Amino acid sequence: MRWLKVISAASCVTLFGTLLVLSACGGGGKPGPTVRPPIPPEQAFLTSLHGTRRGKATWYSAANGGFEALTNIPITQIACLSCHPGTKADGSPIDPATYKPDCSDCHKEPGDRVSDQICLKCHRRQANEIALGYPDVHRNAGYFRCMSCHTLREMHGDGREYSSWLEPGAMDVACEKCHKKPKSNPAHDIHLATVHCTACHAKTVISCYNCHFESEVEGGIKRPYGIMRDFVMLVRRQGVNKVYAATMMALTYKGKSFVAIAPYRAHTIVKEARKCDECHNNAAVQEYNQTRKITVTKWDPAQGKLVNTKGVIPVPPDWGQALQFDFVDYTGDPKSPTTDPTKWVFLKSGANLMQMLYAEPLTPEQMQKLSTPYSP
8 A cells, every 4th residue: 555644634725705606516517597696705615614714623623523622722822824825816825823714715806717726725635636646537538627516605605604625515416417317227326326426436535644733833844754545435425314434634733633524526437337346235335234443544563663454434323432542653753744664663453532523434234235146
């Protein structure tokens, strides 16, 4: 397994304009009805996810079972909410001590067209998918931009405050808005009503694994162990009521470990879906049936590194006990922006706290279906 060291975690993008548009396929697809907000766009932006950065606070909050329950540090005392590439869209510097989201984060001037590169400066998971060479049928077509699928309402807000992009109503983008009638085939005929497109058509999800929170707190530095990839978790997404692709985030702080699991819309979509036996009775399912455990990450002492399980990982009903994680600690200077790869050492097995929002584990019945070997 290949790891990339010290990849910046994702933060939000701030976009602003004067017209909110809700279209069938986003800004680049067939136009839909124009929706004019009941309040000025400037005020709508202040309530948008880009303006409030509430997604981060929602997941971190101790009230939601987040990492704050282990750190006891309010999110307002760390750099998470002001996390940003360091410059405005025009290249001018940002002072983290006084930074607040506004239009100039992404717009060089009011109303200009924001390039995908501006989006990718903050949405690092999507940038990493591209950097790692993963294909995406939409991106590879050459004429799809971020705003071909995402809408201005998502970017600028509609006057309502959302807790996360996963909250129902926060996002307009959906495969079904363009792919209205998926081609009939055995896989679609069996799964279309209960399994979301992402579960089969996402090549991989990714995660910045094992973020060293001491570096965040003491040095304002995002220092994950590396990129976890070539896997897809399966959960039941709330509000969609289908099996959905999911990813995870893992952090450590002062010897304590934490894992969050959430639905994830990877931008690694492939035309040919994964084969039936990649899910049905696969290695993870067999391990669970034999041991009631599924190894997700494990420290390999011979190689001196963490490795992750590849392929499809179903999240079973007893996920808190079944999913097995190993963690590492960084013994170098937490304030140094340079990471010494030799300073990562094994910390522990098992998470002190696990969190899942906007999703539920698979049901026993679903796990039983996955346990049935596929026979053509």
